[in-house]
Amino acid sequence: MKADAGPEGSYVAGGTDLYPNMKRRQQEPRTVISLMGIPELKAVGRSDGQAAGMTVGTCVTLTQLSAHPAVRPTACHAVAEAAELVSTPLLRNMGTLGGNLCLDTRCNYYDQSYEWRKAIDFCMKKDGAICWVAPSSPRCWAVSSSDVAPVMVAIGAEYVLTSAAGERVVPAARFYYNDGINYLTKQPDEILSAVRLPVADGWDAIYHKLRRRGSFDFPVLGVAAWVRWDDDQVADARVVLGGVASHPLEVPEAGTGLRGSQLEPEAIVRAAEAAFRPAKPMDNTDFDLSWRKQMTRVYVTRALEELRSRKTTAHR
């Protein structure tokens, strides 16, 4: 069907992102191909292979994912928790994991009605030539605003991509690209068919989200932190930020600085400082951008403190 529809065909799952975008003429597919009737995309189960964890089909809704007994009580609970923080119950009942991981990037100059965008002569993401956020910039700075994507990158999940040419598997981090227009590396005909969650072997992960209304809004900052424990020491760690770039932004220095620590306050301060530096929110979402940057320190600190406190409680 996609081959027949060509570039003017678009996949849809829950439609909670695509349909509002179509109403605003940000996306204008002539053919919309629903994935929701494919039972294989709703399956959740063990992956093949020795070291494999859980495989989650991408048409699982966010409501199902956030409560799923094969995900919520496991090491992957951060995935379920991030899914539960998306928007409202109604949107989580319709919205899917796949749609969330492929979510269009967002910007105050783009997420507007057609007439509003026309009045400013559009912008380079759709129908125009200029970027209103950074007028001399050759690229678009629209923001990656998925809640679940930073968690997938942090825990090292793998994405299964399926097309008529076959199947390939990519690490979550390689699925995203830091460009507001071409923000995914997948080919247009590829379906994100499943996500492979890693097996639980001594790691823990967490997601904290900053937004204006706790009941509703997109993240203006998301912090996903992952730690592999070796007894009471951090053997490895990753810190990934959402809402501050056009892709989920991993800050390698923050993770490296935590290795060998016990997440003591000094180590957390170092990691929070390392995450603060590359976080460069642009003036194209909610809140003042300098305040959002300051909040990176606060949210990384809180996330790591919670991981430490969970470890301490587990030891008692």
Ligand SMILES: Cc1cc2nc3c(=O)[nH]c(=O)nc-3n(C[C@H](O)[C@H](O)[C@H](O)COP(=O)(O)OP(=O)(O)OC[C@H]3O[C@@H](n4cnc5c(N)ncnc54)[C@H](O)[C@@H]3O)c2cc1C
């Ligand atoms: C008011 C409002 C608030 C929201 N708040 C949040 C929020 O706080 N956090 C957040 O993360 N999101 C939020 N969203 C966005 C959205 O609801 C969710 O991200 C949802 O999970 C999207 O899933 P969907 O199935 O509805 O996607 P769809 O709209 O069906 O698809 C989104 C995009 O992904 C593509 N796609 C979908 N599934 C696949 C697949 N399996 N393979 C390949 N391509 C695919 C579609 O072609 C489309 O381009 C909000 C939306 C609204 C309207």
Ligand code: SF4
């Ligand atoms: S960042 Fe610039 S080009 Fe991208 S959507 Fe916003 S105004 Fe348009």
